Amino acid sequence: MFTGIVTAIGTVTRVEERGDLRLTIACPFDPATIAIGASISCSGVCLTVVEKGGATGEAWFAVDVSAETVSRTAQDRWRKGARLNLEPALRIGDELGGHLVTGHVDAVGRVSSLAKEGGSTRLEILAGKDVAPFVAEKGSVTLDGVSLTVNSVHDEAGGDVRFGLNIIPHTADVTTLGTLEQGDALNIEIDVLARYLKRMEALRG
Incomplete structure (x- = not known):
């Protein structure tokens, strides 16, 4: 779950076709706070972190985007150079500043x-x-x-x-x-x- 309060803007730096799309996204997060398997909302789409790296302020993470997700979302989000609104998943005790958001695009x-x-x-x-x-x-x-x-x-x-x-x-x-x-x-x-x-x-x- 998310709150719809964006914490950073990321940039797609690499797009690979692996059956599904593998996107690498640069972001200003601390990579130590990004867990493999964690959920991050990427412009409203809940995606799972499969790789990560970099340094604090210059981190990156990778996600897989299925054909189903691509077909149901704004197409321009999944290209090199695209800027994405990022929000890590809500933790118990976090402030609910927006409203409950699932990360499933309607x-x-x-x-x-x-x-x-x-x-x-x-x-x-x-x-x-x-x-x-x-x-x-x-x-x-x-x-x-x-x-x-x-x-x-x-x-x-x-x-x-x-x-x-x-x-x-x-x-x-x-x-x-x-x-x-x-x-x-x-x-x-x-x-x-x-x-x-x-x-x-x-x-x-």
């Missing part, structure tokens, strides 16, 4: 518009109809591993959903969300509580 959305709003950036995300029932005003959503609050929701005629969020300057600075452009793809994870509520509603109906 859908890929796209930035339909972005504009300055005060000191923040106002984003509008277009997502498919499968996501629509789980997005609510003032509810939580995870975009590329970042816990955010939904500020507005508009249901499109074809069943898709368009929702708005504000990215404050701090979040823009410490995550990859500050470099987004119109049309960019994003990994979306809906609030796990919303998922269970939807299931209970379906059974009750």
Whole structure:
């Protein structure tokens, strides 16, 4: 489990085809704190550390990304040079600063518009109809591993959903969300509580 509070930005330095993709990711962590077999959220995708090395501030770790994961996530994340939002798994006793995040991507959305709003950036995300029932005003959503609050929701005629969020300057600075452009793809994870509520509603109906 994660909280959606990004602790660092990593960079994909190597991509190898081994049946699955083997990615090497450079990061500013202390390699002594990275355990083989540990889970790290990489732009919202829970991946398992299979190798590690480097020194404090110049560490690296490797993960395997299956074809299933590649097919269900934003494709640009798995190329050399891609920048990834990183968050180690939540430990018992850690502060839950965002919301409970599983690292399982539900859908890929796209930035339909972005504009300055005060000191923040106002984003509008277009997502498919499968996501629509789980997005609510003032509810939580995870975009590329970042816990955010939904500020507005508009249901499109074809069943898709368009929702708005504000990215404050701090979040823009410490995550990859500050470099987004119109049309960019994003990994979306809906609030796990919303998922269970939807299931209970379906059974009750």
